[in-house]
Amino acid sequence: xxxxxxPAARTLASxxxxxxxxxxxxxxxxxxxxLRFADLQALxxxxxxxxxxxxxxxxxxxxxxxxxxxxxxxxxxxxxxxxDITANRKLCEGEALxxxxxxxxxxxxxxxxxxxHLMVRVPQGREDMPSAxxxxxxARHAAFHRALIAACGSAILLDTCGRLFAHADRYRRVSVxxxxxxxxxxxxxxLIMETALARxxxxxxxxxxxxxxxxxxxxxxxxxxxxx
Amino acid sequence: xxxxxxPAARTLASxxxxxxxxxxxxxxxxxxxxLRFADLQALxxxxxxxxxxxxxxxxxxxxxxxxxxxxxxxxxxxxxxxxDITANRKLCEGEALxxxxxxxxxxxxxxxxxxxHLMVRVPQGREDMPSAxxxxxxARHAAFHRALIAACGSAILLDTCGRLFAHADRYRRVSVxxxxxxxxxxxxxxLIMETALARxxxxxxxxxxxxxxxxxxxxxxxxxxxxx
DNA sequence: GAGTCAACGATTTTCGAAAATCCAGACGAT
DNA sequence: ATCGTCTGGATTTTCGAAAATCGTTGACTC
Numbered sequence: 001x002x003x004x005x006x007p008a009a010r011t012l013a014s015x016x017x018x019x020x021x022x023x024x025x026x027x028x029x030x031x032x033x034x035l036r037f038a039d040l041q042a043l044x045x046x047x048x049x050x051x052x053x054x055x056x057x058x059x060x061x062x063x064x065x066x067x068x069x070x071x072x073x074x075x076x077x078x079x080x081x082x083x084d085i086t087a088n089r090k091l092c093e094g095e096a097l098x099x100x101x102x103x104x105x106x107x108x109x110x111x112x113x114x115x116x117h118l119m120v121r122v123p124q125g126r127e128d129m130p131s132a133x134x135x136x137x138x139a140r141h142a143a144f145h146r147a148l149i150a151a152c153g154s155a156i157l158l159d160t161c162g163r164l165f166a167h168a169d170r171y172r173r174v175s176v177x178x179x180x181x182x183x184x185x186x187x188x189x190x191l192i193m194e195t196a197l198a199r200x201x202x203x204x205x206x207x208x209x210x211x212x213x214x215x216x217x218x219x220x221x222x223x224x225x226x227x228x
Numbered sequence: 229x230x231x232x233x234x235p236a237a238r239t240l241a242s243x244x245x246x247x248x249x250x251x252x253x254x255x256x257x258x259x260x261x262x263l264r265f266a267d268l269q270a271l272x273x274x275x276x277x278x279x280x281x282x283x284x285x286x287x288x289x290x291x292x293x294x295x296x297x298x299x300x301x302x303x304x305x306x307x308x309x310x311x312d313i314t315a316n317r318k319l320c321e322g323e324a325l326x327x328x329x330x331x332x333x334x335x336x337x338x339x340x341x342x343x344x345h346l347m348v349r350v351p352q353g354r355e356d357m358p359s360a361x362x363x364x365x366x367a368r369h370a371a372f373h374r375a376l377i378a379a380c381g382s383a384i385l386l387d388t389c390g391r392l393f394a395h396a397d398r399y400r401r402v403s404v405x406x407x408x409x410x411x412x413x414x415x416x417x418x419l420i421m422e423t424a425l426a427r428x429x430x431x432x433x434x435x436x437x438x439x440x441x442x443x444x445x446x447x448x449x450x451x452x453x454x455x456x
Numbered sequence: 457g458a459g460t461c462a463a464c465g466a467t468t469t470t471c472g473a474a475a476a477t478c479c480a481g482a483c484g485a486t
Numbered sequence: 487a488t489c490g491t492c493t494g495g496a497t498t499t500t501c502g503a504a505a506a507t508c509g510t511t512g513a514c515t516c
Contacts (some may be wrong), residue, residue, distance in 0.1 A: 010296040011499070037468070047501045049277060052469085056281045060288030068238040069468060069507050084384045091385075095319055155309075156316045160388060239469070265498070275471045280499085297477050297498060 016044045016054035024063055024074055026131060027173060035064065035072045062167060079223050082171050086216040089164045093212075094205045096149035096157050101201045104151035109197055115140070115147035116193050120186060138169070144189065148196060148208075172215065175222045188214070244272045244282035252291055252302055254359060255401060263292065263300045290395060307451050310399050314444040317392045321440075322433045324377035324385050329429045332379035337425055343368070343375035344421050348414060366397070372417065376424060376436075399447050416442070 020040065023029045040051045055072045058064045064072050100108060119140040123133075142165060149161060188211045195204040248268065251257045268279045283300045286292045292300050328336060347368040351361075370393060377389060416439045423432040 013499080014296070036466095048469090049280070049500055052277070053280060053284050053499095056284040057288050060285050068242075070509090071468060081383075084382050087382060088384045088388070091319070091323055154312050154315060156312045156392075157319075160316070164384075241469080264496095276499090277470055281469095298479090299498060 011050070012044075012046045013050035013053040016040070016046065016050050017057050019044055020051075020054055021058060021063060024058075025170060025173060026135075029074050031074050031076045033074045035074065037071075061163065063170075077171060077174070079220060082216060082219055082223070085164055085167050085171070086212050089161075089168060089212050090209050092157060092164060093145070093149060093161050094208055096152040096154070096161055097196065097208055098201045098205055099152035099154065099157075100149050101196055101199055101204060103153050108147075108151035111147045111150060112144075112193055112196065115144040116189065119144045119189070124185065142169070148192065168215075171219050175219070239278070240272075240274045241278035241281040244268070244274065244278050245285050247272055248279075248282055249286060249291060252286075253398060253401060257302050259302050259304045261302045263302065265299075289391060291398075305399060305402070307448060310444060310447055310451070313392055313395050313399070314440050317389075317396060317440050318437050320385060320392060321373070321377060321389050322436055324380040324382070324389055325424065325436055326429045326433055327380035327382065327385075328377050329424055329427055329432060331381050336375075336379035339375045339378060340372075340421055340424060343372040344417065347372045347417070352413065370397070376420065396443075400443065402447075402450065 020029070020035070020043075023043075029035065035055065037048050037051055040055075041048060044051060055064055055066070059066050059072065063075055065075050066072050119137070122137050122140060124137060145165060146158075146162070149158065152158065188207070192204060192207045192211060195207050248257070248263070248271075251271075257263065263283065265276050265279055268283075269276060272279060283292055283294070287294050287300065291303055293303050294300050347365070350365050350368060352365060373393060374386075374390070377386065380386065416435070420432060420435045420439060423435050
């Protein structure tokens with residue numbers, strides 16, 4: 001049984017949204033690439049209208065950008081934006097985790113433990129693995145981080161965190177193997193979980209911050225090497 | 229032909245976006261109202277395609293909501309969401325203000341003073357005033373709050389704050405006069421500005437938090453009276 | 457040779473109608 | 487009387503082509 005519950009896109013527009021978003025996430029559409037309607041229509045096998053709606057949504061979320069009458073293109077990645085995202089994640093997810101620890105009940109604890117278990121049962125994705133495996137781990141990784149902050153009680157904060165996570169995800173994707181080499185991501189995740197379940201807010205937030213900092217540092221090194 | 233004072237609206241879609249957004253802001257479209265394409269086409273004098281794109285953007289920003297095949301409607305207002313927005317504003321704008329105070333230069337100081345001056349030169353909007361006057365004060369009020377955090381150095385944080393401000397704005401609109409009666413908003417604004425310019429981060433953030441709390445309290449009282 | 461401008465090609469943006477979908481009410485069966 | 491099915495009308499969603507716009511090429515002038 002698959003983790004992906006097949007959300008069954010109810011309209012072509014949402015189908016196109018998920019499809020194009022996936023192409024950007026996986027790097028098939030590269031940062032800066034122009035997105036021509038003709039190509040996207042061919043890819044999604046539909047007319048221009050739903051494609052346009054999908055691009056409008058993607059742009060509102062920052063995955064693509066729009067110049068009037070010059071069309072859409074994939075949003076650029078930059079070192080400065082990576083730093084910006086990291087700082088905002090520390091602020092928002094840190095606060096959300098603190099609130100979750102303060103307000104979470106046994107149900108929340110169970111959710112965190114379950115999500116962590118599902119994540120560690122699957123090997124961490126590497127670049128040489130089939131993308132389906134990598135996608136699977138990514139989905140479980142995202143679910144774990146979501147479970148941590150699920151009890152914060154603020155729908156808006158959860159939305160903000162989700163947005164930031166999705167953007168950070170794009171950066172993480174550019175080099176999975178480099179990112180995780182020489183690190184013990186499992187230990188970092190376990191430390192976050194254990195301090196959270198122990199209701200030690202300060203320690204949990206500190207662990208979360210350290211986790212993000214290490215991720216950002218690895219990516220910065222990669223970016224420097226690339227010269228982009 | 230000379231260029232009219234309307235440099236914006238480079239496409240019909242963005243024109244529709246601003247128009248519908250304004251109708252929601254001013255309360256002409258009420259929370260929960262269904263937004264039929266036929267009506268919006270008549271209002272904006274254009275076809276369905278740009279209207280659809282406008283609604284897609286508005287939905288991504290939370291002003292409208294979409295049920296597949298059941299159309300768009302104006303997002304509801306609720307006491308719990310108001311509390312949620314207030315909490316998030318305290319978190320995000322508080323941090324942005326702290327960063328601005330830390331990093332802002334003389335240019336930032338000048339911007340704050342200028343925006344404050346422009347705001348106090350115009351009388352606070354009341355319900356019996358023509359809406360053009362109210363809109364004017366609202367715009368200057370928004371500009372003042374933006375100027376305060378302009379030097380925070382984080383584009384993403386500024387975006388988040390702008391989103392939150394726009395939502396809070398909808399709540400403030402439901403009762404301008406009640407909101408400001410018995411309060412001294414001018415004094416609150418001045419205190420924020422003075423502590424910020426004095427580079428007293430803690431005091432400025434505290435003043436900002438108090439400002440938001442008072443706004444939220446006044447609105448809560450209004451909501452209770454309405455029973456909604 | 458450099459600069460200006462007009463027409464062209466490529467692409468986005470918009471239109472109006474057709475297709476798909478949902479809601480409400482009527483009808484019949486249990 | 488209640489439940490479930492079916493149809494009519496209203497509304498969204500999608501299509502394919504037309505209109506508008508931008509960047510570029512090439513000719514033409516200075």
